[in-house]
Amino acid sequence: MQENTVNAALTQEQNILSVRGLQKSFDGLCVLKDISLDVEKGNVVSIIGPSGSGKSTLLRCVSFLEQADGGDILYDGQYALRGGIYAPKAELARFRTRFGLVFQNFQLFPHYSVLKNISEAPILHGEDKEEVRERAMGLIAKMGLEGKENAYPYQLSGGQQQRVAIARALAMRPEILFFDEPTSALDPELTGEVLKVIRQLAEEKMTMVVVTHEMPFAKAVSNRVIFMAGGVIVEQGDPQAVFENPREERTKQFLRVFER
Amino acid sequence: MSLLTMILKMSEGLGKTCAIFFLTLLFSLPLGMVVALLRMSRSKIISSIMRFFITVLRGTPLMLQLLAVTYGPYYLFGATVARNKLIPVVIAFAINYAAYFAEIYRGGIESIPVGQYEAAEVLGYSKFQTFMRIILPQVIKRILPSVTNEVVTLVKDTSMAFTVSYQEMFTIGKQIANSQTSFMPFVVAGVFYYLFNAIVDYVMGRIEKRLDYYR
Numbered sequence: 001m002q003e004n005t006v007n008a009a010l011t012q013e014q015n016i017l018s019v020r021g022l023q024k025s026f027d028g029l030c031v032l033k034d035i036s037l038d039v040e041k042g043n044v045v046s047i048i049g050p051s052g053s054g055k056s057t058l059l060r061c062v063s064f065l066e067q068a069d070g071g072d073i074l075y076d077g078q079y080a081l082r083g084g085i086y087a088p089k090a091e092l093a094r095f096r097t098r099f100g101l102v103f104q105n106f107q108l109f110p111h112y113s114v115l116k117n118i119s120e121a122p123i124l125h126g127e128d129k130e131e132v133r134e135r136a137m138g139l140i141a142k143m144g145l146e147g148k149e150n151a152y153p154y155q156l157s158g159g160q161q162q163r164v165a166i167a168r169a170l171a172m173r174p175e176i177l178f179f180d181e182p183t184s185a186l187d188p189e190l191t192g193e194v195l196k197v198i199r200q201l202a203e204e205k206m207t208m209v210v211v212t213h214e215m216p217f218a219k220a221v222s223n224r225v226i227f228m229a230g231g232v233i234v235e236q237g238d239p240q241a242v243f244e245n246p247r248e249e250r251t252k253q254f255l256r257v258f259e260r
Numbered sequence: 261m262s263l264l265t266m267i268l269k270m271s272e273g274l275g276k277t278c279a280i281f282f283l284t285l286l287f288s289l290p291l292g293m294v295v296a297l298l299r300m301s302r303s304k305i306i307s308s309i310m311r312f313f314i315t316v317l318r319g320t321p322l323m324l325q326l327l328a329v330t331y332g333p334y335y336l337f338g339a340t341v342a343r344n345k346l347i348p349v350v351i352a353f354a355i356n357y358a359a360y361f362a363e364i365y366r367g368g369i370e371s372i373p374v375g376q377y378e379a380a381e382v383l384g385y386s387k388f389q390t391f392m393r394i395i396l397p398q399v400i401k402r403i404l405p406s407v408t409n410e411v412v413t414l415v416k417d418t419s420m421a422f423t424v425s426y427q428e429m430f431t432i433g434k435q436i437a438n439s440q441t442s443f444m445p446f447v448v449a450g451v452f453y454y455l456f457n458a459i460v461d462y463v464m465g466r467i468e469k470r471l472d473y474y475r
Contacts, residue, residue: 063382064381065378065381065382096382096384097384103375103378105375107373107375107376107378109379109380109394111397111401120393121383121384124385125384152475154474154475169383
């Protein structure tokens, strides 16, 4: 019995993100009903599902862009949201440094160079300028954007812009990275370069939650796949199981569309 | 009266014309931002008051507002009319232009995608940092053409100060025109305003060019 409790405490500590019973509605319309999930350190969790299923809302809730109505959100076992009540503002600001978010539409700052887009936030957080610059240059190289540090976002392709956005999020050295349909705004020939970068991060054991419509990618990269529909998690498991042997009828129905 | 004396006499009023112009910009540009932010306030009361304030200032003639600010205190409280008319003139102009600038700012601020705020929020920018570093620079670039329009109008509107007999260039010109029964002073005034606005166009064009480095 005691051993069980210790184990429970251990697993909980390994969960960078835990969500329990998360609720969210917009004007009486329930978009998240009792969502629970755990993301372990070093894991990649993909969230798939039809549009309007609440995938993006879930990401927006855990990154505090949307205010949840009920449930718990924990980072490293610490409550950011407990029973629908948020931690004080100053604490939420500290939680914010634990995660990064990559948007569908990049949302780079158009008036900043690539380098400034990546380095300003850490500098504003009081980090050493030279150190941040070096880290940013390293990230630019890692993203395959050498020589682009002084370019402005409008001079880059969508795929390049999204890679800058990923570098910008990584510059904050987050423990977990959220991707909200990172390739949905890209031309098909540009999705590959972005997915490659995410795959590389997965190999480096970066903890990530990826909302995506790229099924082969989700299958290849994830440790776990979550299928959402109608504001609930219909099914989750390892990618092999969910994609090859879905248990739920709703999952089968959704995946069938992609087989054609 | 020779054309040269006419020009020289009217030039004496140019300093005052410039005083109205620059002081109005100095006060109305920041005041407009305050009004715009209050107009967008989440408080219904504050935003309604600001909306009313803006409709009054945009919906009534500037000339009327000049008269009200200059002579209103006398009729309402029997206060003496200010000896230096520059003060009421600048107050009236600054408030009037602030209302116009406020609506331009508001349009600019509302045109920035919500995602820009969200990106900054997730990166830990404070509300103030987000506004000053991310939003405002983009707003300035977007609204510059509309602001140039207002500034050009302001150059010409300074002539309105003649209604309260403030001795700026146009008021002097009008007096000369009356005493000499000549149309020439108005031609001179027209040329003055045209040249003034040529400079305004040049300066604003330079500023727009400097913000051309991104899209």
